[in-house]
Amino acid sequence: MEWGFVIAGLVVGFVVGLTGVGGGSLMTPILLWFGINPATAVGTDLLYACITKMGGVAVHHKHKQIDWRITKLLALGSVPASLLTVTLLHYIKMDTQAVNSLIKVMLGFALMLTALAILFKPYILKQISRQMPARPEGYIPTKGTIFTGVVLGVIVTLSSIGAGALGTLAIFALYPLLPTARLVGTEIAHAVPLTLVAGLGHASMGNMDYGLLAQLLMGSLPGIWLGSHMTRHVGEQWLRPALAVMMALIGAKLVM
Template identity: 50%
Template structure:
């Protein structure tokens, strides 16, 4: 069963760049009964390894904007490291599972709303980019780094956001520069170092189940390769709306448990 879950989620990640933490962490908690802190840590390492295979495909097709990746990482990687340090020194890693569940549910709702408003944000970004090009381009690097900081903190705490919220940020900040394929590839490339650093930090905190991780990878590696190959042909809008509805339903379920 974990391998099948890995296959399905891996395929979603390859196709849309979305679905790693936002789908896998709730699956681990709700279907497999994994402790929330362990689900977050295991999912982060799972996501970093899975997305490496997807990025290889996207890089080969020239659908990764490495300058944008560097800007995001400039904010997200230090933010992730500082969040891990705070968790270690304040013993926040030992917070009650109820807090983690609430954080995950909140992030799922934010992610679902972001996915549902993605087209509107893209239109707004395009309008600003065309109407006030010089100022918009001047602010792009700073806003991208700030977006990376937000992602670094939230992904480290919940394992959610690197894919879903990352694509929503990028579709607003780079409405002309990134087409659908480049949006997925660039977001995947940024998610790898972020998830890896956060995952290794959780490993040091004892929040990784190795047996579960290996079972997930057995399914996810072929899944993400298949998804990446068909990403330019998939009905991305339909898939995005479907995922958003599922995430909203899962969030409500988590809040009621």
């Protein structure tokens, strides 16, 4: 039993439950720091994120903090894209390290910009309402949401980073009026099928350490339960800055 893995799971699970981001962006570097093989770290982290976020989905659904219409449209694009990416990884020899490096830098800058957008959300929405025609209540950009799911599916399968961070960015861009707590819940719900498919794909290639996975889950399941419950009780004025700070820190770490 490595208590360091259990504690790491607890901390990351709490952060994910509270803000919806930080799973792969935090856990993969932590596993690398512990000396875990990079390919094994990616595969193990994907299934860790899937099982951990299942616990978060139960809590967020109970408190009506998930928009299932958005979740289904994202999954309609991300799950097939993830399956296709895993298949290509099996048969095509590609420099995944170079691809992942590029993805991390781009994602890092995008996260820092999104952190600013979330922090100044009220001001931005005010400007948008002045300059853009009002959309009907309940408007869903179907094609844009499905296409966003496709992009998420490819990036998450390649690097294990982005299921939460990039998903939050995308949902915020497509649905700026969505309350922060509902944004967090929706992102967590969508990450479950995406990380499950990507994780099983990596497991089929032997990139999995089940003993390590079990130790991470011992900490993360209580952590995400606690974080998800706190999301409901933390006001928008506090949750929004917490989410923004988390995304900015992760973005800066990825760029550096």
